Amino acid sequence: MHLYCCRCGHHPLDHGVPEGDTHERLTCSACGHVYYDNPKVIAGAIIEHEGRLLLCQRGIPPRVGTWTLPAGFMERGESVEEAAQREVMEETGIDAEILTPYSIFSVPPTNELYIIYRARLREWRASPGHETLDVKWFHPGDIPWDEIFYPAIRQILERYIDEHAGGTYGIYSGSMEGGTIHFMR
């Protein structure tokens, strides 16, 4: 990731466990700077409008043409709710009202944390951005399950559709084990 120290320009950086630390880090032996490679947060939303759910069709690799929920990396200086709202706007052109967290899951192999909110349509403002081929509202019966690549996204949608009948939604947390996400109740 870093070849030269971003603080002092020293090269190369070292791998090791800094004194008093518990994990191996990239460190600079010249100035002592420690590079913390913490997991990245991906914020997204499951957006409902008049009983239909919003999916976007990926326009950029990986897996162009598959359908998924709008989601993306949180930026510095924003809250996770702002990140979810911004990603929805960028990928779908929709101004969504972010409601409550719905699914929180960790993917340790890729150092990612996903936080998916429930949301509802406030206004359809623009056409989707270049990362999206298409955006569609699906009735639960019309969801193209075979074209949704990520099992975790399918699990989230299935549960949401189940809960929709009763109108009460849980908040679920999970983690990837053996290649699939296991949600705890």
Ligand SMILES: [Zn+2]
């Ligand atoms: Zn340095």
